[in-house]
Each structure stands twice: as C-alpha cells, then as structure tokens.
Amino acid sequence: MAHDPVLALGLALLVVFLWLIALPIGMIVEDSFTSQPGDSARTGVADGAITGYYMSRALASRMSTILFYAPLWNTLLVAVCASALALVIGALLAWVLVRSDVPLRGWFAVALIVPYMLPVWTFALAWVTLFKNSTLGGQPGWAQALGAQPPDWLAYGAVPTIAILTLHYIPFAILIIGGALRRLDGQLEEAAQILGARRQIILWRIVIPALRPAVLSAGLLMFADAIGEFSVPYILGLPVKFETLSVSLFRAISTQQNGMAAVYAGAVLLIGVITLGIDAWMLREARRFTTVGGKGTITRTSPLHAARWPVFGGIMLLFVVSVVVPLVTLLLSTLMHIPGRFDAGNFTLDYWIGRDLPTVALPNGILFSSEFWAAAWNSVRIAGMAAVAAAALGLLVGYVVAHSSWRWLANALHAITFFPYLVPGIAFAAAILVLFAAPRGPIPALYGTPYILLLALIADQMPFASRVGISAMAQLGPDIEDAARIMGAGMMRRLRVIILPLMKGALATAVLLSFISGIKGVSLFILLAVPSTDVLTTFSLRLVDYGYAQAANAVVLVIALIALIGSLVMHRVAGPGLAAGL
Amino acid sequence: MPDIVIENLTKTFGKGHAVKDVSLTIRDGSFTCILGPSGCGKTTLLRMIAGLERTSAGRIGIGARVVDDAAQGTFVPPEQRGVGLVFQSYALWPHMTVAQNVAFGLRLQRANATARRARTDAMLDTLRITDLADRYPAQLSGGQQQRVALARTLALAPQVLLLDEPLSNLDAALRLAMRAELARLHREFGTTIVFVTHDQWEAMTLATDIAVLAKGEVQQTGSASAIYDQPASRFVAEFIGNPPINIFAAGSDAARALIPAGVADPARVTVGLRPEAMQLSTVNNGQSLAATVTALIPTGGSWVVEMALQRGGTPVLHTTLQRPALAPMQPVFITPQKEGTHFFAPDGRCLPDLSLRSKETSR
Numbered sequence: 028m029a030h031d032p033v034l035a036l037g038l039a040l041l042v043v044f045l046w047l048i049a050l051p052i053g054m055i056v057e058d059s060f061t062s063q064p065g066d067s068a069r070t071g072v073a074d075g076a077i078t079g080y081y082m083s084r085a086l087a088s089r090m091s092t093i094l095f096y097a098p099l100w101n102t103l104l105v106a107v108c109a110s111a112l113a114l115v116i117g118a119l120l121a122w123v124l125v126r127s128d129v130p131l132r133g134w135f136a137v138a139l140i141v142p143y144m145l146p147v148w149t150f151a152l153a154w155v156t157l158f159k160n161s162t163l164g165g166q167p168g169w170a171q172a173l174g175a176q177p178p179d180w181l182a183y184g185a186v187p188t189i190a191i192l193t194l195h196y197i198p199f200a201i202l203i204i205g206g207a208l209r210r211l212d213g214q215l216e217e218a219a220q221i222l223g224a225r226r227q228i229i230l231w232r233i234v235i236p237a238l239r240p241a242v243l244s245a246g247l248l249m250f251a252d253a254i255g256e257f258s259v260p261y262i263l264g265l266p267v268k269f270e271t272l273s274v275s276l277f278r279a280i281s282t283q284q285n286g287m288a289a290v291y292a293g294a295v296l297l298i299g300v301i302t303l304g305i306d307a308w309m310l311r312e313a314r315r316f317t318t319v320g321g322k323g324t325i326t327r328t329s330p331l332h333a334a335r336w337p338v339f340g341g342i343m344l345l346f347v348v349s350v351v352v353p354l355v356t357l358l359l360s361t362l363m364h365i366p367g368r369f370d371a372g373n374f375t376l377d378y379w380i381g382r383d384l385p386t387v388a389l390p391n392g393i394l395f396s397s398e399f400w401a402a403a404w405n406s407v408r409i410a411g412m413a414a415v416a417a418a419a420l421g422l423l424v425g426y427v428v429a430h431s432s433w434r435w436l437a438n439a440l441h442a443i444t445f446f447p448y449l450v451p452g453i454a455f456a457a458a459i460l461v462l463f464a465a466p467r468g469p470i471p472a473l474y475g476t477p478y479i480l481l482l483a484l485i486a487d488q489m490p491f492a493s494r495v496g497i498s499a500m501a502q503l504g505p506d507i508e509d510a511a512r513i514m515g516a517g518m519m520r521r522l523r524v525i526i527l528p529l530m531k532g533a534l535a536t537a538v539l540l541s542f543i544s545g546i547k548g549v550s551l552f553i554l555l556a557v558p559s560t561d562v563l564t565t566f567s568l569r570l571v572d573y574g575y576a577q578a579a580n581a582v583v584l585v586i587a588l589i590a591l592i593g594s595l596v597m598h599r600v601a602g603p604g605l606a607a608g609l
Numbered sequence: 610m611p612d613i614v615i616e617n618l619t620k621t622f623g624k625g626h627a628v629k630d631v632s633l634t635i636r637d638g639s640f641t642c643i644l645g646p647s648g649c650g651k652t653t654l655l656r657m658i659a660g661l662e663r664t665s666a667g668r669i670g671i672g673a674r675v676v677d678d679a680a681q682g683t684f685v686p687p688e689q690r691g692v693g694l695v696f697q698s699y700a701l702w703p704h705m706t707v708a709q710n711v712a713f714g715l716r717l718q719r720a721n722a723t724a725r726r727a728r729t730d731a732m733l734d735t736l737r738i739t740d741l742a743d744r745y746p747a748q749l750s751g752g753q754q755q756r757v758a759l760a761r762t763l764a765l766a767p768q769v770l771l772l773d774e775p776l777s778n779l780d781a782a783l784r785l786a787m788r789a790e791l792a793r794l795h796r797e798f799g800t801t802i803v804f805v806t807h808d809q810w811e812a813m814t815l816a817t818d819i820a821v822l823a824k825g826e827v828q829q830t831g832s833a834s835a836i837y838d839q840p841a842s843r844f845v846a847e848f849i850g851n852p853p854i855n856i857f858a859a860g861s862d863a864a865r866a867l868i869p870a871g872v873a874d875p876a877r878v879t880v881g882l883r884p885e886a887m888q889l890s891t892v893n894n895g896q897s898l899a900a901t902v903t904a905l906i907p908t909g910g911s912w913v914v915e916m917a918l919q920r921g922g923t924p925v926l927h928t929t930l931q932r933p934a935l936a937p938m939q940p941v942f943i944t945p946q947k948e949g950t951h952f953f954a955p956d957g958r959c960l961p962d963l964s965l966r967s968k969e970t971s972r
C-alpha cells in the first residue's frame with residue numbers, strides 16, 4: 028500500500044526520531060569505543076579506530092578512582108539518600124494530607140507541591156547565599172556575615188546536595204503516594220476492621236502492601252531523575268571537589284575530552300535504563316494488584332487527637348524551609364549590596380533596575396540588561412517552539428499509532444519516542460552535541476545556533492508529548508474520524524477539522540507542561556548553549572561562574588516566577604495529577 | 610436503488626478470519642438485516658461494504674460497479690461509493706452542533722451556503738430534530754443522537770444506507786418509533802438499507818431479508834418467517850427464537866420418541882422443538898412425552914411453562930398465550946406439533962426430508 032498516507036506519515040516520523048533520538052545516542056556510545064580526534068597518541072590507534080582506551084582509563088587505571096569510581100559513588104550516594112529520604116517523608120506527608128484531620132489540609136496539598144514547580148537549583152543558590160564560607164572566594168554568605176563560619180561539609184558537597192534534592196522530591200512522592208492512597212478503596216480497610224483487625228495491623232498488613240507498587244515506583248523515578256541531576260552538584264560540589272557523573276561529564280566536554288565524556292554519558296545512560304527497566308517491570312507486576320485504581324471514594328480521616336497541632340507545626344516548618352526560606356533568601360540577596368548585612372543603607376534595587384554600575388561585565392540591573400532580555404526571549408522562544416513542535420509531533424505519533432495497521436510501526440514509534448525518558452538530560456545533550464557539532468550530510472553544524480537547543484528540547488519532550496497524543500487518540504476512537512472519511516474528508520482535512528479541535532484540551536496541557544519544563548530545564552542546555560544563545564537558565568549559571576551572585580539569583584527568581592505561575596495555571600486547568608507530568 | 614453483490618468475501622486479521630467466504634446478494638430495495646452473535650464479523654462486513662476496510666479476498670459490487678476486488682486490486686474509496694454509514698457509536702462530532710454535524714458533509718461537497726442550509730433544515734425537519742439544531746451532541750439523549758446521526762448520513766442522499774446496530778441503545782418504545790421511522794425513510798428515499806444486529810427481535814421486526822452470520826460465515830438467508838420456520842441448521846434454529854428452541858440430544862429417550870419410524874440411524878439425529886409448537890394435556894395420548902411442571906413464569910401477555918421430562922434431560926420450555934391451567938409439580942404430557950419440530954444431522958445440518966416425512970405420517 029504505497030499510497031497509504033498513514034504509513035507514509037508513520038515512516039516519516041520514524042525517520043525523524045531515528046535521526047533525532049537513536050542516532051545521537053548510538054553515536055555517543057560508539058564514541059566511547061573509538062579514538063577521538065587528537066587522542067591517537069594516547070590511544071595508540073588512528074583517529075576513529077576502535078579502542079578500549081577510554082573504558083580502561085575510566086574503569087581500570089591508576090586514575091580510575093578519581094576519574095570514575097568517586098563520581099559514580101557520589102552519584103549513587105546522592106541519588107539513593109535523596110530518593111529514600113524523600114520517599115519516607117513524602118509517604119508520611121501523603122498519609123497526613125489524605126487521611127488525617129490536620130488543619131489546613133487542602134491548602135497544604137497545593138502549597139507543599141510548590142518546591143517541585145521551582146527549578147531545583149533555586150535551592151542550591153539559596154543555600155550558597157546562606158551558608159557560603161571562606162573556602163569559596165568572593166562575597167561572603169549570610170552566615171559568615173553574621174559571624175558564623177559554616178563548616179565545608181555543611182556548605183558544600185554531599186550533605187547540601189542530598190538535602191536539596193530531598194526537598195525537591197518530597198512533593199513528587201506526595202503526589203504519587205497520595206494519589207494511590209486516595210484511590211485505595213476504603214472498603215479494604217473496613218473489611219479488615221470488621222474482621223477485628225486493629226489499626227496497627229491494618230496499616231502494616233493492608234495499607235502498606237497495597238501501596239507498595241506506587242511507593243517503589245515513586246522511589247525509582249526519583250532515583251533515575253537524581254542520577255542525571257546536574258545543576259545542584261555543579262553549584263555545590265565545586266569548592267570541595269565533589270563531583271557526580273553528570274558534573275564529570277560536563278567537565279570532560281568543557282575540556283574537549285570527548286572520549287571520556289562518552290564514557291560518563293554511557294554510564295549515566297546505563298543506570299537510567301536499568302532503573303526505569305526495573306520500574307517498568309514492577310509496574311507490570313503491579314497490575315496484579317487491582318486494588319490501587321479501584322474507585323473507593325469514601326476515605327475516612329483518622330483523628331490525630333493531641334498530635335494534631337504538633338503535626339501541623341511540623342508541616343508548616345517544612346513549608347517554610349522548602350519554600351519561604353529559599354525564595355525570601357534569594358529575593359533579599361538580590362536587594363543587598365553586601366550579603367547578610369541587614370542595615371538600611373545596604374539595600375538596593377541596583378541589581379534589578381540599576382544603570383551604569385561599577386562592575387566589569389554587567390553594568391546594568393538585569394531588567395535593563397540586554398543579555399537578560401536576549402536570554403529571556405531565547406528561553407521563551409525555544410521552550411515555546413519546542414513545546415508546540417513536540418505536542419504536534421506527539422499528536423501525529425498518536426494518530427499513526429491509533430491508525431496504522433502495521434503493528435511494528437506503531438510499536439517502533441511508541442518505543443523510540445519514549446527513549447529520551449531513559450536518558451538523563453545531560454547525557455542526551457552530550458549525545459546531541461556529538462551529532463550536531465560537525466556538519467553531517469545536508470545538515471550544517473548546529474552547535475552555536477539556537478536550533479541545537481530547540482532540537483534537543485523537542486526530542487527531550489517527546490516521551491511526554493507522545494504519551495499525551497497516544498492516549499488522547501485512543502480515547503477518541505476510530506469512528507469519529509471514519510464518519511468524516513466516508514463523506515470524503517481527506518486525512519489532512521480530518522486532522523484539521525475533526526482531530527485537532529477535539530484534542531485542543533490535551534494539546535494545550537501538553538504544550539504548557541512542556542513549556543514550563545523547558546523554561547526551567549538546565550541540564551539539557553548547559554552543554555549546548557553558548558553565550559550568544561544563552562537561555563535564562565544557562566545565563567544565570569554563567570553569572571554564577573562570573574561571581575555575580577545577586578544578578579544570578581535575580582534571574583533564577585524570574586525563572587521560578589514563570590514556572591510557578593505556569594504550574595499554578597496548569598493546576599487550575601488540569602488538576603494536580605497532571606502537574607506531576609512524567 | 611442498487612443491488613449489492615458480495616462474492617466469496619473474506620477478511621483476515623493476522624491469522625484469524627473475521628469474515629470467511631461470504632456470498633450474499635442484497636436485493637435492490639430490500640431492507641436487509643445481517644444477524645449474528647457478538648463477534649461474528651458483522652461490523653467488519655459492513656465496514657468492507659462501506660470501504661473503510663480492505664477485503665482480503667473476494668469481490669463487492671454496488672450496482673453495476675465493482676467497488677472492491679482483492680484479486681484485481683480494484684478499490685473504490687469510501688467517499689466514492691455512494692454509501693452512508695451510521696455507526697454503532699453514532700460517532701457524532703462532539704465539537705460541532707447538531708446543525709454543523711448535518712451540514713459537514715454538504716460542506717465537503719462544496720454545496721453553496723443557501724443550498725446547504727436548505728438541505729440541513731429539511732433533514733432536521735424530516736427527523737424531527739429542528740429544535741435541537743444548536744445543541745451539542747453531549748446535550749442530547751441517545752435516541753436524539755441517533756436521529757442526528759441518521760440526518761447527517763441521509764443529508765448526502767446515499768444510495769446505500771448501512772446501519773450498525775441502529776436500535777441497540779434505545780428503549781422499547783423508542784425502538785418501535787425508530788423502526789417506523791426507518792421504514793418510512795426506506796420508502797421515502799428509496800434507499801437500499803443494510804443493517805446489522807445481534808438482536809433477533811430487531812431483525813425480525815425490521816427486515817424484509819435476513820442473513821444469519823456465525824463465525825464469519827453465512828448460515829442462511831431468507832425472510833424472517835422462512836428462517837424461523839425452516840432453519841437450515843441447528844445453529845440457526847437455536848439462535849433465533851425466544852425462548853430458544855428445545856433441543857433433545859441425539860440418542861436420548863425423548864429424541865427417539867419424536868423421530869418418525871423407519872429412519873436409518875435414529876440414534877444420531879438431534880431433535881428440536883419450538884416452545885410454542887406443543888400441546889400440554891393431563892392425559893397420555895400414546896405419542897406424548899411425560900413430564901412434570903416445575904415452574905409457571907408470566908412474561909407479560911404470555912406464559913412460559915417450565916417442565917422436567919420424566920426420563921431426565923434438560924428442562925423443556927413451552928410458551929402459550931393463555932394462562933395455563935397447571936400447577937407446579939403437576940404431571941403433564943407433551944404432544945409435539947410437527948410444524949415446530951426440526952431434525953438435525955450430527956454436523957448440525959437440518960434434515961428437511963425427515964421433517965416432511967414426519968408431517969406426512971402425522972396426517
């Protein structure tokens with residue numbers, strides 16, 4: 028059926044995704060086994076020939092501990108600790124929010140989600156602002172300004188990284204576990220109660236086992252995300268030489284060690300694939316639990332009695348620590364000449380709206396700085412275009428999957444669009460960089476142009492966008508469209524007049540969510556942006572590197588504001604479930 | 610009003626057959642029903658006639674034109690076949706009002722605005738949904754949605770109207786109303802109507818011609834009464850009729866008692882007896898089966914008598930319009946009437962000559 032338009036469309040999409048997703052990943056894996064340009068003296072073989080040099084250097088050389096095992100250990104340490112802590116705290120909070128009579132339950136249910144809507148390195152910058160010590164030069168931290176000298180272990184490295192990631196992931200755990208708890212049929216518990224089981228027993232024998240799939244899944248997803256996390260260890264790790272794999276990857280690329288970068292990317296990728304493989308396998312297992320997903324609507328609340336106000340206090344404290352303190356700290360920091368000195372003369376609006384300041388590079392407050400507006404415009408433009416493009420491609424993927432009589436094509440599209448989900452952003456960015464650093468065939472070298480950011484972001488958003496497209500198309504069913512076809516409406520006409528209007532809601536949701544995640548994303552862009560193509564996130568990290576802490580914090584606040592407003596709009600429009608995204 | 614000629618039509622999905630070697634002529638002007646149990650391939654057959662599904666083998670002709678011939682590679686796309694299809698789900702476009710739904714096809718045909726409006730109004734009027742013109746499908750009842758779906762399809766004046774389970778979502782009163790409406794449309798528009806259903810009542814009441822389908826194969830074609838009175842196979846006899854025909858297994862005492870003398874291999878013949886084709890009495894007339902009444906079930910206007918044969922076997926059901934003068938646990942004698950007695954070979958085929966012979970012997 029050469030004239031089958033669905034087949035043609037499907038094949039075209041497949042080619043696009045093979046090029047944009049499979050090819051770069053394949054190339055970076057290949058790079059870790061081929062001698063990179065300029066390395067032949069070390070690898071002992073010609074450029075482009077197969078070599079085990081990078082692997083053995085990383086895994087079995089005198090340098091291995093420093094180069095590979097220490098970052099690997101740090102990565103795993105951070106990921107395991109942060110996800111485990113977030114899981115425990117999140118599960119407790121989920122139970123309190125869903126099942127107890129703690130005051131302001133409904134308000135907390137939204138307020139505690141806020142840290143997940145903010146870019147995670149907002150917290151890192153706030154932490155630095157507060158706890159920076161003299162190990163790092165430049166302006167002092169607040170604690171230092173107030174006369175304390177925070178020890179290195181508190182100021183930098185593993186402890187703050189874990190603490191910040193934990194705070195960031197707690198909302199995610201609340202969303203997933205709380206959702207499962209809400210769907211858990213209250214009758215299950217009542218059935219046990221009637222049989223005479225005490226509350227303790229019900230909790231341990233009924234509730235916890237029934238929630239196990241959701242809890243484990245939440246844990247694995249957080250773990251996979253933490254493995255690829257770049258910005259927090261990048262900001263907090265440097266002064267104490269604390270590196271995770273993603274930071275090592277970044278450094279390898281910045282120093283043109285492409286072979287080593289490929290090895291790091293491969294390691295991160297492998298951990299991601301294994302983790303999510305376990306998750307997928309467990310989800311399949313979990314289908315056997317039909318309980319979660321039942322439609323138990325009546326959830327009884329358990330009175331906390333005397334513990335009611337202490338629990339309330341605890342949650343309020345968490346809210347203050349994870350939302351109020353970081354945001355207020357950042358905000359105040361952008362208003363002070365010298366950090367941590369709280370006297371009237373020290374406050375200023377210069378960093379926002381000043382002009383002709385006596386600094387080397389950034390003579391104007393960010394609101395009057397052309398670099399800021401250029402970066403903001405880039406952010407909005409790239410995230411917006413990528414969000415629309417990804418949603419449109421997702422819709423087309425959904426269309427082909429729903430209509431193609433060629434199962435292999437549907438399966439291939441399904442699988443390949445999901446793949447970027449398994450690949451942490453920074454590894455994917457490294458892969459994209461390999462593909463687009465040099466001209467290939469008809470495609471010119473895209474490094475240094477905004478297009479590379481755009482393409483990377485589109486590919487990165489495909490897992491989510493294609494899931495939205497597929498499920499929306501599946502809900503639509505074929506009849507609606509066949510009814511138009513039988514009257515003579517061609518495929519494009521049907522897409523425009525029938526499918527698109529019906530998908531408006533789903534598409535708008537997908538576009539907005541993709542946009543938010545594009546605006547606050549950093550690990551995907553940090554390798555790909557150059558100063559002239561900076562987006563807000565990379566611009567702010569550049570400011571951090573230059574030591575312009577106030578300006579960096581101001582930019583981060585702007586990003587946080589955009590992300591927060593977008594998420595709240597989303598929350599209003601689509602409900603909290605969707606805000607969790609993927 | 611074109612004939613639809615289907616020859617040796619087969620459709621396979623992967624390894625399984627959805628439709629298998631179906632040959633069927635749908636007469637010009639007939640109101641044909643394709644009747645069969647769920648999953649027997651009815652929708653698939655209809656979609657192939659409409660052109661929404663390609664055939665795997667065989668031919669479909671509409672009027673003088675071959676619209677699909679797998680061997681020749683002929684395939685006329687759906688919009689060029691002059692067919693209209695009303696989907697089982699109605700498939701109304703939820704983002705368009707009733708009027709927009711009806712006008713959409715006309716818009717595709719590039720009818721000008723005035724002609725479009727006139728035609729739409731006429732259709733809404735015909736189906737008596739003019740006051741619903743500005744509503745969205747979600748604001749309509751099932752019966753109203755169905756009228757919109759019909760109006761939308763009829764607006765294009767298809768030569769062939771295909772209906773997929775058209776009445777299945779309606780209550781009894783609406784069914785009767787819609788049945789009358791469909792019959793009127795049939796007359797008024799002179800359309801060849803084909804509809805599929807698994808509901809024998811729908812088929813018997815609406816159709817002039819019925820084709821019984823099972824596992825993708827045509828079992829029997831004919832008028833409703835012909836199919837009821839002269840089933841071609843045990844499947845058809847059992848599928849049609851409510852309550853279903855009583856079956857006496859081959860070799861059972863009851864079957865032996867009912868098979869006329871002189872049959873070569875009576876132990877291999879299964880006997881079916883329609884529930885209405887029997888007389889009950891309290892005295893044994895020599896030819897009857899002894900049984901005990903187990904239940905009397907009122908079914909609104911008629912009665913079902915449930916009995917257990919004294920020699921055992923499955924319960925026997927009898928329907929009657931009069932209230933039976935019987936009580937549970939009372940012994941009765943069943944006298945079968947020859948018109949409702951059918952004999953089946955081990956492969957399920959009906960043995961009509963045996964039925965004939967049994968009629969003769971009874972005279």
Ligand SMILES: Nc1ncnc2c1ncn2[C@@H]1O[C@H](COP(=O)(O)OP(=O)(O)OP(=O)(O)O)[C@@H](O)[C@H]1O
Binds near residue numbers: 645650651652
């Ligand atoms: N697209 C398809 N792919 C694979 N198998 C299919 C497909 N469509 C139908 N079938 C199979 O073909 C058979 C006939 O399906 P069809 O929908 O025609 O049944 P039906 O008679 O309309 O049933 P119902 O009364 O339930 O609507 C079924 O066994 C079904 O599983």
Ligand SMILES: [Mg+2]
Binds near residue numbers: 651652653697773
């Ligand atoms: Mg059907």
